[in-house]
Amino acid sequence: MIEITRLNKWYGDFHVLRDIDLTVAKGERIVICGPSGSGKSTMIRCINHLEEHQQGEIVVGGIPMTRDVKRIEQIRRRVGMVFQHFNLFPHLTVLENCCLAQVWVQKKPRREAEKIAMEYLERVRIANQAQKYPGQLSGGQQQRVAIARSLCMHPEIMLFDEPTSALDPEMIKEVLDVMVQLASEGMTMLCVTHEMGFAKTVADRVIFMDQGQIIEQNPPTEFFGNPRSARTREFLSQIL
Ligand code: ADP
Numbered sequence: 001m002i003e004i005t006r007l008n009k010w011y012g013d014f015h016v017l018r019d020i021d022l023t024v025a026k027g028e029r030i031v032i033c034g035p036s037g038s039g040k041s042t043m044i045r046c047i048n049h050l051e052e053h054q055q056g057e058i059v060v061g062g063i064p065m066t067r068d069v070k071r072i073e074q075i076r077r078r079v080g081m082v083f084q085h086f087n088l089f090p091h092l093t094v095l096e097n098c099c100l101a102q103v104w105v106q107k108k109p110r111r112e113a114e115k116i117a118m119e120y121l122e123r124v125r126i127a128n129q130a131q132k133y134p135g136q137l138s139g140g141q142q143q144r145v146a147i148a149r150s151l152c153m154h155p156e157i158m159l160f161d162e163p164t165s166a167l168d169p170e171m172i173k174e175v176l177d178v179m180v181q182l183a184s185e186g187m188t189m190l191c192v193t194h195e196m197g198f199a200k201t202v203a204d205r206v207i208f209m210d211q212g213q214i215i216e217q218n219p220p221t222e223f224f225g226n227p228r229s230a231r232t233r234e235f236l237s238q239i240l
């Protein structure tokens with residue numbers, strides 16, 4: 001589903017991603033962790049061209065990423081993304097948030113878009129809030145809406161960038177539960193998160209990044225039970 005080869009990226013003079021190689025198979029669930037500033041967000045944002053890379057190759061669902069707008073659109077249609085700060089449209093209701101891209105990007109009739117939106121809102125257990133505005137919901141509820149909105153586009157890959165790190169502790173579980181459900185349904189997922197319980201139960205592979213590099217990647221039992229690199233061990237000792 002995703003094939004990244006020798007990816008390098010700079011922000012001006014700053015070399016943010018260094019020779020990243022990463023292959024993700026269909027249905028695989030990857031957790032990415034690492035210190036703040038290590039390039040986790042930058043890497044996953046490159047996958048749907050929210051960031052542009054300067055060297056290396058990214059192929060998503062068989063489509064090589066280029067600057068061509070058509071290509072980028074083809075890739076983005078396959079990739080859903082959920083951010084730390086939800087990024088819902090505050091002036092639109094929950095239902096309208098979930099319909100917008102279906103109507104304007106996918107050109108679906110509004111009634112069909114609403115039906116699909118309600119199905120996904122049902123799945124994240126928030127259909128009863130469909131007529132409310134994001135500001136009237138808790139953080140956990142808003143993040144579940146953001147996930148539903150993404151799923152309405154029927155993505156083949158879901159990218160999560162610290163989806164629970166802006167939430168109060170009591171709301172983290174309701175969002176993780178939705179992510180666990182999605183994983184059990186076979187979604188291909190890349191999740192930047194420091195929720196190591198989630199990583200242990202859901203991830204096929206855990207990736208540790210530091211200073212723009214992938215330092216280590218292993219199945220969770222190996223990753224947590226026998227971390228190879230000193231940097232991984234140090235990081236784990238700080239967060240576990
Ligand atoms: P992480 O998600 O692991 O915390 P990021 O990918 O957000 O790391 O950032 C990696 C590094 O790149 C950080 O040092 C950050 O300050 C820098 N950076 C991120 N975005 C930009 C940008 N738009 N311009 C310049 N530097 C940036």
Ligand code: MG
Binds near residue numbers: 040041042161162
């Ligand atoms: Mg980040």
